Amino acid sequence: MTQSVTQASCLVMAASRRGVDDPVAKIQGLSHKCLVTLDGQVMLERVLEALVDSGCFAKIHVSVDRADILTATPAMKRWVDEGRVVFVQSHGNLADSVLKAVAEIESPLPMIITTGDNALHTPEIIRDFVRDALASQADAVVGFTREEVVLQDYANSGLAFHRLKDGGFSSCNLYALKTPNSLKAVKVFEGGGQFGKRHMRILKAFGVWPFIIYKLKLRGLQGLMDAIGRRMKVSVDVSWLDYPWGPIDVDHKHSFDLTEETLIKRRLAAQQD
Structure with a gap:
């Protein structure tokens, strides 16, 4: 069932941070990893198709460094x-790019943000x-x-899970900025994100108490979001998305292969219907 168009804007982060040195771009010798082909379709096109x-x-x-992309x-x-x-036009780091986009887009909030490498969305x-x-x-x-x-579907996904009092979790690279106050939260991505893989970025971005909560598993995920929110003076909610492939993005050869394998299975299943 198709949802009617909302008042929300949409921003896809697709800039090439590492260019030809990106391990995914290297697989097919391209300038931008978002241009790699997965099961016959360019990855960025897949992301945009899902959004459309x-x-x-x-x-x-789409925040990217060149319009011709x-x-x-x-x-x-x-x-x-x-x-x-x-x-x-993308700018510097992730935070700068989001804030510049907010400044340029007419009626930007609420804004849904995702990335150009979540090809399974x-x-x-x-x-x-x-x-x-x-x-x-x-x-x-x-x-x-x-x-x-x-x-249950990806025993060897290679994902870095955030492990807290109520279990393990992984981000789906889906974010919503709803109010002008939410823009304070964008600053945490000045260091590039990937908090599950690089825990010290949590300390730098969120401060000592959220870091202690995280490392010692003192609270569940929403409790951690509340603690982070209090520090930034921003309220943050969690959207639970029960899709096994939801957090899988294409960051390296393993996730590239896993994503392409899943896409092939989807295509074959659709052909049988």
Whole structure:
């Protein structure tokens, strides 16, 4: 069922931070990892297709370093020509790029943010997150999947789970900024994110008490979000997304292979229906 277009804006983070040195870009010798082909379709096109087909957005803005990246395939060029996909110049780090996009986009909030390497995202997960985000009264919303949900289909996913009092969790790279106050939270990505893999970034971004809560598993995930929110003076809610592939992004050869394998299975299953 297609959801009617919401008042939310959409921003896809697709800039090449490491260029040709990115391990995914190297697989196919490309300048940007978002341009790699997975089961016959360019990865960024897959991400944009899921967002377009979700029916949630009138326009999808893409933060990337060159406008020509968005015309790399016929489908992407058509969306650009139709005004469905719009180029936004990336700047410096993730935080700078988001804040610059907010400044440039007309009526930017609420804003749904995702990344150009979550090639397994579908219209369904987008709709579920948008529904949760718009229903929340918090300043910001973050999408997570529980460890046991991921492991039921991906025992060897290689994901870095956040382990807390109520279990393990992984981010789905789906974020919502709902209020001007939520922009304070963007600053935590000045160091690049990937908090599950690099725990010391939690200390730098969120301070000592949230770091202690995290390392000693003193609270559950929402409790940690509350502690982080109090420090930043921003309220943060969790959206639970029960999709095993939700947190899988394409960061290295293993996740590339895992993603392509899943996409092939999806295609074959669809052909049998």
